[in-house]
Amino acid sequence: MSELFLRTLREDPADAEVPSHKLLIRAGYVRPIGPGLYSWLPLGLRVLRKIEGIVREEMNAIGGQEILFPALLPRAPYEATNRWTEYGDNLFRLQDRRGNDYLLGPTHEELFTLTVKGEYSSYKDFPLRLYQIQTKYRDEARPRAGILRGREFVMKDSYSFDVDDEGLKNAYHAHREAYQRIFGRLDIKYVIVSAVSGAMGGSASEEFLAESPIGEDTFVRCLESGYAANVEAVITAVPEALPIDGQPEPVVHETPDTATIAALVDWANQALPGATTAADTLKNVLLKVREPGGEWELLAIGIPGDREIDDKRLGAALEPAEYALLDDADFAENPFLVRGYIGPKALQANGVRYLVDPRVVDGTAWITGADEQGKHVVGLVAGRDFVADGTIEAADVRDGDPSPDGAGLLTSARGIEIGHIFQLGRKYTDAFAADVLGENGKPVRLTMGSYGVGVSRLVAVIAEQNHDEIGLRWPASVSPFDAHVVIANKDAAARTGAIELAGELDRLGVEILLDDRTASPGVKFKDAELLGVPWIVVVGRGWSDGVVELRNRFTGETREIAVDGAAAEIAAALTG
């Protein structure tokens, strides 16, 4: 440490919000260069490389072959898949000296597809699993939390290519298991959540989320069953249909000034027998929706009045279509839409597409708009008085909602996305007509999966899950060193002995950080705690009595070890 390029800081950096960011800067692992741009100092780079090594081993173990693409990429392939445009402001674009357009790659689906198409031509060449560990770029609107969400970052992205769906499934499961092994070796607490495939047209997609209160992703899970899903991907637990026979006919009521659900519920509780809650009302929300390349069309969504539309769930459900709220001109053009009093009747009479929340099952009776100013209808029964065009997962998800597997209740939590596995299917192979000759002599369109791990982000995630108020605490698999030997005794013999001990440990294959500085023991201990190497060997006062101390940075436990044979005993303690 007398030579290591390292200065620890006593104070938290002014603009750091989250613990990992504060500690990684204070402990001299990374330094900010610009918004979302960080340099890796020696200790940080060691952690990053160890994580890369683990990722590489597990990718190789499932037959992944490592290749490496440029980060600077021409526009054309991304134009072909429309990602040049779709990525919007998130893409760093630039021009070369001839004025040709380039981008800094966010992910490389296009290039992998084109390369495989270029090299291979027969079904015999598959399955194929390729990956790279590479620097990627995204012009984040709000780079935050240090290396947790940077604009330049290291990612492992892999891509599988198969001639049939069975092959894609195998590749997907192989990656799923590889990711479980990777995150297991990194001692990360994580959940696997169902994710929405969105526009990509894939049939399955899951995210690996590290559990963390500072996570940007909200997910829900059922502690009883282990079910977990992204908010976008939660499937509503559907109640059983009710018998329609014997239900009273619907009655239209005068309900002046009840354009809000709250006012309607108040009215109902005064005017009708029994207690009414917002969940008894059916709120009809009007949107306009446009498929890619299509025209705007009206869409009505009916959800129980106690729920709100969740923008993320709505967006995911409608993707790839875009949507917008109606403006005054839209209402003027469609006079059958009576704001505050819209009901299924007018919608269906006027051919408006009508999707309802999955809870609106046949036989449920609702208080809803009667399509006239100041009027609602009571006892409108789904499946008898109206039939929706389908259901939509757009209502918000709440703690206490039943799990779709019926095993218990959902609770929400926050996580940080650390991995994503995705059955892409043929989106990209269609874009580039990536066919090979099939076993029957006819062309087969390849099917594809993409799989990502946020490698540099993992440094922050591990720091976020492993720290206390005094510093970092690295799991042994990624710690920059295996043990930190602190010389805390000014005696020359102790110093020489410590250096010898460090040398012996090194020869035993233990990576040692040796604090041979002239600083005080107090300063050295503080730094050792901040840096977070999991084992600290103190060569201190006990030296004259023939003992050194071994401290565990996680448990705080200490034990004395005889100087004679100390190296072997310490090495054994570390691996035990």
Added chain:
Amino acid sequence: MSELFLRTLREDPADAEVPSHKLLIRAGYVRPIGPGLYSWLPLGLRVLRKIEGIVREEMNAIGGQEILFPALLPRAPYEATNRWTEYGDNLFRLQDRRGNDYLLGPTHEELFTLTVKGEYSSYKDFPLRLYQIQTKYRDEARPRAGILRGREFVMKDSYSFDVDDEGLKNAYHAHREAYQRIFGRLDIKYVIVSAVSGAMGGSASEEFLAESPIGEDTFVRCLESGYAANVEAVITAVPEALPIDGQPEPVVHETPDTATIAALVDWANQALPGATTAADTLKNVLLKVREPGGEWELLAIGIPGDREIDDKRLGAALEPAEYALLDDADFAENPFLVRGYIGPKALQANGVRYLVDPRVVDGTAWITGADEQGKHVVGLVAGRDFVADGTIEAADVRDGDPSPDGAGLLTSARGIEIGHIFQLGRKYTDAFAADVLGENGKPVRLTMGSYGVGVSRLVAVIAEQNHDEIGLRWPASVSPFDAHVVIANKDAAARTGAIELAGELDRLGVEILLDDRTASPGVKFKDAELLGVPWIVVVGRGWSDGVVELRNRFTGETREIAVDGAAAEIAAALTG
């Protein structure tokens, strides 16, 4: 190889000019993605990583500490050193979503200086040697020869920081020796040439050039002494001064129509006694020169008439000033300049700065312009009839010129720059006022060196120096595999035996590429020769007689090895 992501090509790619480019593409090591942009396929990436590993080991061995900066960098630091502008079209520039300027780093002097300034504050922290192995960007005007001159490439750049010149010299020599070890381990044939420091104000700079007929850099060397220098850096061998006493007085002659050296020599051979050559004439070339931030000023350069001005040498000699030829307006403004007949007399009478070639030593007599249309002066003696303001290294260098060390003659050769070491001095530390507290309590400005190795380029350089007409031939230190086992016998027992042998070799630590494809032996041998693994093990017809064949890809030698104990014998042959 039945699973390796590899397709070899029988034909040279259409646009490949140099052998390394053709072979690296044909052998499936790299693929073009765009001009100057390449992807690394599995075999190429293995070679690249092995070179990186050797570079890393040797940098660590001289106390280098590895860190890693972003490639995407903010404009401000490069603005401070003017490199944002100086780099011209070679710099990739871009803006982020907020319209802020960024660049893709070509080298990182600014960031290293700022980082060291930010972390360290005392002379006690030095010497310091930092490096990174990183992806760099240069928007080359003519990307060429594949990965030899790409626009995205991997470079090892290191920077030394010291408080005194002695420290800088030590760092420089440590790097020089580390580079010798690196290139030695890579089996590269190279020369170290003196290089011009140019604008950087450093006191010493050398380039490592790999000898290659396709190199873009011309250098000269003296085979007798080992002297070698960049053309820009060649020092002219200065002849001894001649006695002035007794030399005849200069005589002005009418020399009509002798505005060219050839015409003047013709005239002299008719009009004067003895033989005259162009080397007896003194040609005065007029330029205008402007120091950074200064005004244009006239500069005259006198060189023997048998030489031409070399633009590269002139530019290097004048740097950081820029220069231009005179136009008609300049001649009109300076009527004392008589085109074709300019002599030292008018130059010096009119206060024009006058620099001469180092061969124009005192006592040499010249035929030169007499500053009047159609007149020259004969016998104008340097040191008597004119005294220049100094000398300049601007004349061209030719094969057969004497070496400056007097040991022999210079010959020119071509090379590829693979390394550059540079005593930068205080250019960058001045720009950022990078001071630390000195031993005497006063601030000391740091002094700096920068040192680069073109890591990805080395893959091509090694291929360029190690190939024959049928393929690549990798030195063992960088070969993607240690040995290539070819199954050239369809017998099931031979196949099983080959797979077992490969497994045994693998357990002995020998990295094996196993050709287990169903292709014909001929196809497999061709591929093995093309891929260039230095040792090829053929499990062929001899299998039934209990022998396999070991081929050396460099020498072509083959020997038979008994199947019993083959693995150990092959492993021994490889390391022997």
